[in-house]
Amino acid sequence: MNYFSSGFKLGILGGGQLGKMLLAETRKFDIQTYVLDPSAEAPGRFACNVFQQGNLMDFDTVYQFGKQVDVLTFEIELVNIQALEKLESEGTTVFPSPKTLKRIQNKGIQKDFYVAHGIPSAAYSHFDNVTALKEALSKNQLTLPFVWKCTEFGYDGNGVKVIRRAADCDGLPDVECIAEDMIPFKNELAVIVARSAAGEIKTYPVVEMEFHPEANQVEYVICPARIDAQIAQKARDLALQVSEAYAHVGLLAVEMFQTHTDEILVNEVAPRPHNSGHYSIEGSYTSQFENHLRAVLGLPLGSTDSKVAGIMVNLVGEEGFSGPVLYENIETILEWSGVTPHIYGKTETRPFRKMGHVTITNENISEARKIAEKVKNTIRVISNNVN
Template identity: 35%
Template sequence: MTITVPGPTLGVVGGGQLGRMLAEAAAPLGVETVVLDPTPDCPAAPVARDQIIGDFDDPEAIGRLAERTDALTYEIELADPDHLAAASDDAGVPVHPTPETLRTIQDKYAEKEMLSEAGVPVPDYHRVDSAADLRAAVEEFGAVMLKARMGGYDGRGNVPVRSPDDAEAALAEIGMADDPAALAETFVDFERELSVMGVQGDGEVCTFPVGENVHEAEILRETVVPARTDDAVAERAQTVARDVLDTLSGRGVFGIELFETPEGEILVNEIAPRPHNSGHWSIEGAVASQFEQHARAVLGWPLGSTRLRAPTVSANVLGTVDEQRPAELAGVEAVLEREAAHLHWYGKDDVRPLRKMGHVTATAEEGDDTTALLESTRDLRDGLTFR
């Protein structure tokens, strides 16, 4: 393989914060990016070479993106796999991860079936096509997490159900009252939530260190790396993550969310066929970030090192206002004054409740207590306010 700089142009369906950080990581490699997003001046626009304004399922817009680039990828699961495949064929450019992988992961039931058939450990689950199906699942499992098969993210489209009598109301809450298409998954008595960012390159496979994720109201708040678990559990998480990668086609980064049970077993929760919020720590905490790895992998270039530079905590900056309004962040000075702390602002014009607006990352010296690092990073993040 011969690689020259300047390099190829990477087309990205989606221009949110993931597209922004992907463009930032690609630029030092000599790779330019063009993003497709329906929002004019999207978060990625200031750092990408150009933006095509269009919907994620607009075949004409995706076709124009393919014609202007040397490879296609996506940073959001709302991308249309059929249109990606057609644009790839028409323009003669590769798309990674493959549309087949995207199509499977877009459907939570199909994803669970794929993993289960491959022998990858997952929580017990049932397909839900009616209120009767949901009632039966609750009666069998005792309590379930009801998930819309399509379109859910950041906890949206998920609702806990503890009584068969709540079946109709739960389906209505996830928008499936008239046409149920859902998954009922048994509640997992987990010790902690983990994640592994896995990477498939051109004949190469690698994984990042295991992260520990702290959620509240189904939304990720912080990630701690290395995870505060024992070595045997971390090794098991890495093994399961590699087993997951074996079931997927195409190159790129995959965010693999996991449950650690009290017995130390690992169960796969969900997969994201793209860089993931729980991998943001890698920008400062790893030798090559998840975003650099994704660009390298999609282009078929050699992968970088996933080695942990130092214990790292990443904390999301979420919208704390009661209603949507122009975004202006205050209290930034404390983050900038802290040694080994880093602010990432996503460039979104408006703040609204629980919207991801940025993140704060802090690194520690070898041997420093990660719990103390988590608390101090939370304090930095909580000191940020929206005017």
């Protein structure tokens, strides 16, 4: 198949920041792209060939959109699977496949899949609704504390809550859910695996999420993780095992816990480019976005090795500001070596909204870490509108 400067059309469901960064690669290769997103202001409305506004959960919208393209992929899991299934049955190539997506979209099915495939993960119980969960709790069938997760439609921390006492369940939506053991962990790690339609597999190096000592919030994604080589190998092997079990096409981001006894447990997976791989744009020989594109097109995968160390800092809207965005002190951070801001192109900031990220690359990871901390403490995502 001739993809380059040809009549070939790639469809992308979702035009958020992941779609936008994927489009940088389709432009580099001059591959025609169609993007569907519910927002007329989506960051991915530029740099595609055709942008269409529409509901990603609506069967007809997704189906009609998919009929226009040769290969269909997505940057978000919350899409209409039935439409993908129909498209696939009618001959459209859909990667990752609806089968893979089904196994991941619902967190209960995802956990069941780990058990069935001998993939180590936190113990859990699966409930049809919160009423059933509360009943189990009242009968002492559940041990506190645990992590409540709704099985579907959770995103970016929504649909997840730590339950420390029974009363914490009050106000939870009465939906299908799981109660997962809380894993005390030393490190939160992630490995991105690329798997092509031809079955070629490559894993990126293990990255480490460094948390704020008090706020329990990821502050830095660090590549390579500052962990023992044996642990890193174990994490990479586990990610590979997960990838082989899913037999997905495209990227699979595997988030993991390193416990205090150096067990590695899978936390959750995402079948798409992932926040934990953003460093790869500047840090790796082939970015996660280019490898996602190569994978879904059945092209050979690029090297996942790093050129230099990379650290990523998320840019999220400061609390107390909503309105037209202002990146305070961005000029200051641009003075420092190896600092690259990515501004996603959302015009309005809101507290905790993901507005961009900054990558810090350096030959020396300690130096990168120092600069990353200065970046984190300097740039602020605010607005002249204070609320």
